[in-house]
Amino acid sequence: MKTYFHEGLRLYLGEGVDWNSYFTLRKGTAADVPGERAALVEILETAAQICEGLEPELRGGWSESARLENGEVVYPGHIEKAYRTLAEAGLVSFGVEEKYGGFGLPTVVTNMVLQMIARADAGLMTVIGLQAGVADDLQLYASEELKDRYLPRFASGELMGAMDLTEPAAGSDLGGITTRATEVDGRIRLDGSKIFITNGGAEIHLVLARDAEHFDASKGTTRGLSLFLCPRTLPDGRRNGVRVVRLEDKLGIHGSPTAAIEFEDAEAYLVGVKGEGFKAMLTLMNNARLGVAAQGIGISEAAVHAAVGYARERKQFGAPILEQPLMKNILARMVLALEGSRALLYRTCVLVDRNRSIRAYLEGEAVSADERERYEAIHERNEVRIRLLTPLAKYLATESCDEITRHAIQVHGGLGYMAESEVGKLHNDAIITTIYEGTSEIQVSFALREIGKGALSIVFDEVRRELETMKDEPLASYAERVRDGIERVLEASPALMSDARYALLSAQSLAEVVISVIVAAELLKQAQLDPSRLDHAASWIERRMVDLDARTKRIRAGTVDLLDRCERMIALTGA
Numbered sequence: 365m366k367t368y369f370h371e372g373l374r375l376y377l378g379e380g381v382d383w384n385s386y387f388t389l390r391k392g393t394a395a396d397v398p399g400e401r402a403a404l405v406e407i408l409e410t411a412a413q414i415c416e417g418l419e420p421e422l423r424g425g426w427s428e429s430a431r432l433e434n435g436e437v438v439y440p441g442h443i444e445k446a447y448r449t450l451a452e453a454g455l456v457s458f459g460v461e462e463k464y465g466g467f468g469l470p471t472v473v474t475n476m477v478l479q480m481i482a483r484a485d486a487g488l489m490t491v492i493g494l495q496a497g498v499a500d501d502l503q504l505y506a507s508e509e510l511k512d513r514y515l516p517r518f519a520s521g522e523l524m525g526a527m528d529l530t531e532p533a534a535g536s537d538l539g540g541i542t543t544r545a546t547e548v549d550g551r552i553r554l555d556g557s558k559i560f561i562t563n564g565g566a567e568i569h570l571v572l573a574r575d576a577e578h579f580d581a582s583k584g585t586t587r588g589l590s591l592f593l594c595p596r597t598l599p600d601g602r603r604n605g606v607r608v609v610r611l612e613d614k615l616g617i618h619g620s621p622t623a624a625i626e627f628e629d630a631e632a633y634l635v636g637v638k639g640e641g642f643k644a645m646l647t648l649m650n651n652a653r654l655g656v657a658a659q660g661i662g663i664s665e666a667a668v669h670a671a672v673g674y675a676r677e678r679k680q681f682g683a684p685i686l687e688q689p690l691m692k693n694i695l696a697r698m699v700l701a702l703e704g705s706r707a708l709l710y711r712t713c714v715l716v717d718r719n720r721s722i723r724a725y726l727e728g729e730a731v732s733a734d735e736r737e738r739y740e741a742i743h744e745r746n747e748v749r750i751r752l753l754t755p756l757a758k759y760l761a762t763e764s765c766d767e768i769t770r771h772a773i774q775v776h777g778g779l780g781y782m783a784e785s786e787v788g789k790l791h792n793d794a795i796i797t798t799i800y801e802g803t804s805e806i807q808v809s810f811a812l813r814e815i816g817k818g819a820l821s822i823v824f825d826e827v828r829r830e831l832e833t834m835k836d837e838p839l840a841s842y843a844e845r846v847r848d849g850i851e852r853v854l855e856a857s858p859a860l861m862s863d864a865r866y867a868l869l870s871a872q873s874l875a876e877v878v879i880s881v882i883v884a885a886e887l888l889k890q891a892q893l894d895p896s897r898l899d900h901a902a903s904w905i906e907r908r909m910v911d912l913d914a915r916t917k918r919i920r921a922g923t924v925d926l927l928d929r930c931e932r933m934i935a936l937t938g939a
């Protein structure tokens with residue numbers, strides 16, 4: 365992992381994606397696939413070079429926060445400069461299509477870039493990740509007029525975007541939203557308050573608000589919510605009724621401003637279908653979840669790099685601490701958690717790209733009825749897999765990041781606990797990844813819901829197919845152990861489906877065991893391509909299959925009565 369564009373990324377880019385199919389479905393059989401691939405590599409090389417170059421200044425400015433001056437959000441100088449540098453290279457709104465002046469990058473490449481930015485500075489990545497997500501949602505749902513007006517300015521980096529969902533009473537449960545959207549004579553006005561809004565001073569706000577006509581009837585639900593674009597400056601140059609009232613002081617990601625916002629008679633434009641804002645927002649949130657997983661991976665890379673470097677240098681008992689078996693074990697576990705997270709994220713991104721290319725193909729005119737039916741069926745199955753894998757990828761990468769950065773502090777001993785320690789800062793940045801874009805608890809609950817709808821059989825069919833291709837030793841034996849793991853998960857899951865409350869109590873355990881087998885297969889696939897990566901797969905399988913065994917036994921043996929035990933123990937604290 366010497367540079368930002370290291371072998372872990374190159375392997376995926378080279379062998380992990382069927383680029384031929386991706387580009388020919390999107391651009392037709394005349395697509396210059398080698399040329400397109402070379403362009404992607406060049407973009408990643410540029411991103412890596414820029415991010416590596418920016419790293420020292422960004423780390424140096426870690427403690428500096430954005431300020432609110434006369435109602436304007438002022439970004440710290442190092443963030444402003446880094447944003448401009450990336451914007452000049454076209455690296456701030458990656459998914460914006462070429463016709464609006466962007467690169468239209470595949471999701472897997474977008475997330476590699478986001479990971480590099482996060483490795484340099486997690487706060488900067490939050491600023492840019494939100495920016496890219498807002499542009500993607502406009503591209504997907506906004507009218508042609510709004511797209512023409514705003515997307516080229518997103519692609520150039522001139523405009524910044526914010527996503528305004530959270531309110532004091534609406535956090536994980538967006539059904540609590542009370543920001544009101546009133547339509548009078550065809551014009552929409554927003555009134556209400558939002559909190560914790562990243563890039564709160566941005567020119568463009570994508571706001572989830574409740575339609576006034578159905579306000580009381582829909583209150584407390586996600587029905588009746590619509591998505592609106594609310595600019596700070598109206599097309600005729602007047603100032604709109606959007607105001608930053610406060611910036612928060614946080615534990616980490618200081619370079620990213622987090623604002624409380626007020627909307628007062630603010631003019632806004634509908635994005636997508638009225639009353640279906642929550643659905644549109646879910647698309648944005650799912651993309652953003654992959655982005656936050658990439659952020660976790662970037663921070664984890666920085667932490668692993670720092671910890672291995674320190675363990676090589678620091679001598680105790682007459683030798684570098686890296687020579688201590690316990691230290692080797694901690695560092696190897698950090699590497700494994702990182703590579704497992706990466707495997708799951710890229711696997712998910714590849715599926716998202718596959719479906720994106722299928723949609724582009726189906727939009728074309730020259731598709732026969734048979735072809736349409738075939739591709740629609742593939743698209744449908746992929747969607748089921750994406751809906752399960754996305755929350756799992758976010759959960760794994762961010763919880764691993766929290767753990768990896770904590771271990772990095774441990775490797776640094778007392779130095780790691782000093783206020784100025786690099787790994788301490790990385791840990792402070794890591795924590796938020798498990799909270800925003802849906803907490804870890806929400807991610808495993810989402811995964812459980814998809815499993816309840818039958819996603820496991822489709823996801824496991826694919827895993828089994830992949831394992832079938834591993835006929836030679838030592839892969840064949842490892843593949844057999846993973847197949848056995850799949851059977852255990854399938855035997856345990858019905859115990860959950862009998863009682864919704866017991867299922868929710870066990871949602872994290874279920875997520876862990878499902879992750880264990882999917883990541884195992886993905887790491888084995890990597891070992892098929894590059895035998896030097898067999899240790900990752902072998903270590904993952906040996907560690908995680910023991911854990912899977914214990915968890916599935918516990919799931920099968922437990923009942924909803926365990927909830928009563930939890931309640932009794934909490935009551936005993938007297939709190």
Ligand SMILES: Cc1cc2nc3c(=O)[nH]c(=O)nc-3n(C[C@H](O)[C@H](O)[C@H](O)COP(=O)(O)OP(=O)(O)OC[C@H]3O[C@@H](n4cnc5c(N)ncnc54)[C@H](O)[C@@H]3O)c2cc1C
Nearest residue numbers: 527528529530535536560561562622799800801802803805
């Ligand atoms: C730095 C930062 C930046 C942010 N940026 C944005 C932004 O740009 N736009 C935006 O709209 N929001 C943003 N947020 C808000 C963020 O998405 C929310 O904080 C997050 O979704 C959690 O909501 P909450 O804080 O209200 O916690 P709550 O929903 O009150 O949750 C508190 C705890 O209860 C748990 N919990 C809640 N419901 C359940 C359940 N059903 N099952 C199990 N456990 C549950 C949670 O997991 C959590 O542990 C940001 C937040 C921060 C801190």
